[in-house]
Amino acid sequence: MGPDGAPVPRRVTNALLLATLLALVLSGLLGWALPQGSAVSLFQLHRALGLALLVLIGWKTGIVLPSLRRRLGRDSSTYWGCIAASALLATVVLGLAWTLNIISFDLFWGYSPMNVHVALGIGLLPFVGWHAWIRRRPNRASAPVVSRRTALRLGVVALAGAAGWTAVEPLAGLWNAMRLPSGSKQAASFSANDYPAEIWLFDSVPSIEAETWRLRVGERQLTLDDLLRHPRREVQAVLDCTSGWWTEQVWSGVSLVEILNTYARVGHAVTVTSVTGHRIEFPLADVRNALLATHVGDEVLSPGHGYPVRLVVPGRRGYQWVKWVAEISVS
The missing domain is CATH 3.90.420.10 (Oxidoreductase, molybdopterin-binding domain)
Known part of the structure; x- marks a missing residue:
C-alpha cells in the first residue's frame, strides 16, 4: 500500500506489463536471429515470460474493471484500451494454444497463427508504452513505487511464470506436440x-x-x-x-x-x-x-x-x- 492507503500503484503494473512485453519481443526476435544452438535458453525464457504475462493480465484486470465501468461510454480512450487488452490476451492465448498443440501451422490468408502471434506482440509495444506513459502520475513521483505488498506480488508473478512453464512443457509432450526448442512442429x-x-x-x-x-x-x-x-x-x-x-x-x-x-x-x-x-x-x-x-x-x-x-x-x-x-x- 502507498503512504495514503491507496492500492498498489497502477504505474507499477503498467511498467511491468511493458517490461514483460518488451522482454518477450526481444527474446522472440533474438531467438529468430541467433544460431539455433545458442537460442534454446531464449525460447525457454520466452515461454516462462508468456505465462508471467498471463498472470499480469489477471492482475491488471482487477485494477481496471472498476474504473472501466465508470468511464465506458464517456471516454473514447477506453475503447482503444479494450482493443489493446483483447489483442494482448489473444497473443498469450495463441502462444499457449500453440505450445499445447491445440492449433497448428495451417495458413489463414497466407499467415500462420505464429505469424499473427508475432505481429500482435510487436504491434502492442507502442500501445502499452503509451498507456504506461499517460498513467504514470508524475505528481506522485515522491511516493514509493514498490511497497512490501507490491514486492510480494512481483514475486508471485515470477514464481507463477516459472511454475507455469515447468507444468506446460510436460503437458505439451503428453498432448503429442512434437516440437523443436523453437516451438516449431x-x-x-x-x-x-x-x-x-x-x-x-x-x-x-x-x-x-x-x-x-x-x-x-x-x-x-x-x-x-x-x-x-x-x-x-x-x-x-x-x-x-x-x-x-x-x-x-x-x-x-x-x-x-x-x-x-x-x-x-x-x-x-x-x-x-x-x-x-x-x-x-x-x-x-x-x-x-x-x-x-x-x-x-x-x-x-x-x-x-x-x-x-x-x-x-x-x-x-x-x-x-x-x-x-x-x-x-x-x-
Missing part, C-alpha cells in the same frame, strides 16, 4: 518438394528461366551450368521456419565455401542476396557447411522452394535460407 520430412512453401514477408515467387539466370560472385557472373560443374554435395539438414514448422530433408548442390574459394576474395562476412532483394549476412565461420542447393530429395527445387538455387545453412532459421539466390558478396 514437424511438417513432411523427407518428402522432397512436398513440404510447405512460404516466402519472406512481402516477397512473391519470381519466374526464373535457367538459361537467363546468373549468379554474381565478386566480379564473376556464373550460369547454372557453371555452378553445376563443381562437385556435388549432399547435406541432411532441418529447415526450421519462423511460421512454426520444421522439416528435415536431404539437400544437394554445391558447397558455398568452394564457390567463395574459387571466385571471391578472402573476407570475414558473406552476404547472400535473392532476386527479390531479400539478403542475409553471415559471419564466414557460420557458413562452413552451407550449400547452394539445386535439389531437395531426388527432385529439382520447385519455384516456390527457391528454384534454381537456394541457400541451405544448417543450424539457422528458415528465413536465413535465402531462396532464388542471385548474388554472393564477401566483406
Whole structure:
C-alpha cells in the first residue's frame, strides 16, 4: 500500500506489463536471429515470460474493471484500451494454444497463427508504452513505487511464470506436440518438394528461366551450368521456419565455401542476396557447411522452394535460407 492507503500503484503494473512485453519481443526476435544452438535458453525464457504475462493480465484486470465501468461510454480512450487488452490476451492465448498443440501451422490468408502471434506482440509495444506513459502520475513521483505488498506480488508473478512453464512443457509432450526448442512442429520430412512453401514477408515467387539466370560472385557472373560443374554435395539438414514448422530433408548442390574459394576474395562476412532483394549476412565461420542447393530429395527445387538455387545453412532459421539466390558478396 502507498503512504495514503491507496492500492498498489497502477504505474507499477503498467511498467511491468511493458517490461514483460518488451522482454518477450526481444527474446522472440533474438531467438529468430541467433544460431539455433545458442537460442534454446531464449525460447525457454520466452515461454516462462508468456505465462508471467498471463498472470499480469489477471492482475491488471482487477485494477481496471472498476474504473472501466465508470468511464465506458464517456471516454473514447477506453475503447482503444479494450482493443489493446483483447489483442494482448489473444497473443498469450495463441502462444499457449500453440505450445499445447491445440492449433497448428495451417495458413489463414497466407499467415500462420505464429505469424499473427508475432505481429500482435510487436504491434502492442507502442500501445502499452503509451498507456504506461499517460498513467504514470508524475505528481506522485515522491511516493514509493514498490511497497512490501507490491514486492510480494512481483514475486508471485515470477514464481507463477516459472511454475507455469515447468507444468506446460510436460503437458505439451503428453498432448503429442512434437516440437523443436523453437516451438516449431514437424511438417513432411523427407518428402522432397512436398513440404510447405512460404516466402519472406512481402516477397512473391519470381519466374526464373535457367538459361537467363546468373549468379554474381565478386566480379564473376556464373550460369547454372557453371555452378553445376563443381562437385556435388549432399547435406541432411532441418529447415526450421519462423511460421512454426520444421522439416528435415536431404539437400544437394554445391558447397558455398568452394564457390567463395574459387571466385571471391578472402573476407570475414558473406552476404547472400535473392532476386527479390531479400539478403542475409553471415559471419564466414557460420557458413562452413552451407550449400547452394539445386535439389531437395531426388527432385529439382520447385519455384516456390527457391528454384534454381537456394541457400541451405544448417543450424539457422528458415528465413536465413535465402531462396532464388542471385548474388554472393564477401566483406
